[in-house]
Amino acid sequence: MNHRPLVNLLPIVAVMLFAAGYSIVAMLTLEPVPRRVPLVTGLVTLLLLGVEVGKQFKATAVQQETVDVPRELIAILSVAGLVAGIWLLGLLLTIAVYLLLSITCQGRQSARVAVPVAGLTTLGIYLVFEVMLDSPLFPGLLFD
């Protein structure tokens, strides 16, 4: 066995935990007839995951596309930050700040590019949703 299968096992183990938890909840909280389909689905998925784990243990090292893990973390955390920012500051302000930061920090563009792109996109969102579609955008906890 080598390091590659171990790395590949992590997402499968995570899904296994989810499927196991799901099956236990189905068994403990649902009546016998309503739990039939969810429980069987959970257990069959768990079984398939077991087979996949077995396959991973047998697998030899496979050449995979290298992923820049820090960049991946930044990309995922920036989405999480965007969602948290929207909750706190509302959609428009957060999107303007998110675009500005993403384009300058991740996209490595100068403020001369980032400011108009962020400004025009935010303005476009405001015009389309608030003005044209008359759909009030989430104001955020601080401005509600």
Place this chain on the structure above:
Amino acid sequence: MPELLAQAALAVLAPQSLMFLLGGVLFGLVFGVIPGLGGTTALAILLPLTFGMEVTHAFAMAGGIMGAVAMGGSISAILLNAPGTAPSAATCLDGYPLARQGRAAEAIGAVATASPLGGLFGVITLLLVLPLARDIVLLFGPPEFFLIAVFGIVSVALSDGSKLLRGLIAGGVGLMLSFVGYDTVHGGVRFTVGSEYLWDGIPLIPALVGLFGMAEMIGLSIKGGSVAADTDSVRLRGVAAGIRATFRNWRIVGRGSLIGTLVGAIPGVGGTVATFIAYSTTRKADRDPESFGTGRIEGVIAPESANNAKDSGALLPTLAFGIPGSAEMAVFLGILLLHGMQPGPAIFADNEQDIYALVIALTLAAVLASVIGLLTVRWLAAITLVRGRVLAPIVIAVSLVGVYAIELRYGDIVLAAIFGVLGHLMIRHDFPRLPLVIALILGETAERGFQQAMMIGRGDPAIFLHSPTSIILLLLIIASLGWSLLPMWRRRRRHQA
């Protein structure tokens, strides 16, 4: 039917509908050109915007996107050897060699002719089959609905031969998620982890926007760079030669269109398989098959005829059974549901005119996309040079606003983001996303069908063998399992020997 068809045509040809159609075509072309985005992402992003629109306008826009993406995808396949959409990959095989020979315009001319001809063929077939589909659908009761849902999930999960097990796992996870919320047969809520937001189940639209639109963008922001690197080969002389070649090879167009429509109608098999089958069939039938791959115009015409015809084929199971034939159709199903249209037997009776409007929009879009594609090819190719790390945050932000605007619920933003990250991790770890989506859509139908059938049969599983339709469906499930597992078993035996 002719009256409703005429009324639908008038509705689509109204100035406002045409404007939405044109908007959809332009959006579809742009998303088609950019590799990795494609029709599914375009539809997922525009889906929330259709909320509040008239059904005809929403269908005009969706039809515009679906009709145009194929053309856009083939432009980057020919010019950059980077298929904008997966079904356009077959066009790369001879399209790019043609571009390298300085015959890019000829190839694009062939695409611009073969693609709408294929679309027209598919639409005519769809119009002929639609009246029959209504009668076929009425043969379905709870046991048949359970079996067809299982068939849809199984055939999609097994459609990628190299990822059989992972497809089934993704389907299993999708099913588990589909059971979250209110139990429509027995009552009570399940798996909501105490959240009132989940009482109605996992909303489909945020899940689709996340899994397809956002996941691709997260990937693009990690990879960085521009989508493509070079647009030097863009020349626009020789278009007429490509158009002439398409009409000269009408048999190839007919065969490709038929393959596209038929294969497109099989849930989960999808457009990529259709275009490659069309390509390989034409290659096999040719007197000089060895010359394919070196720049044969027939190698562009065949897959392109199938490329647009597949959409009409995929519409059939989507409308008749609520089983999307492809990821694009899964998102389109979201548009139907958003406008209160429930796929199934009633859809043809209640929304016949709207269905015809969609069919007409698809045809017009294919023609319009070809004309606009030819006029804007140089600028469309330039979009692929936009930096991924600039494009991605814009698309992510717009997607989240769109998702929120549907029901004005903050929970939808969180859910779209969670599914976005999940979709990215699935791509990263080589898990197919389509089985998860199909299972998420069909899970409730499958469970309801099963529970109702068991009630009708008083707990006797023989209820699933009570009609010829259910026996045929059972055989289809067994056949699709065998079709996928047999080659694997043979490979293993050969390997052991």
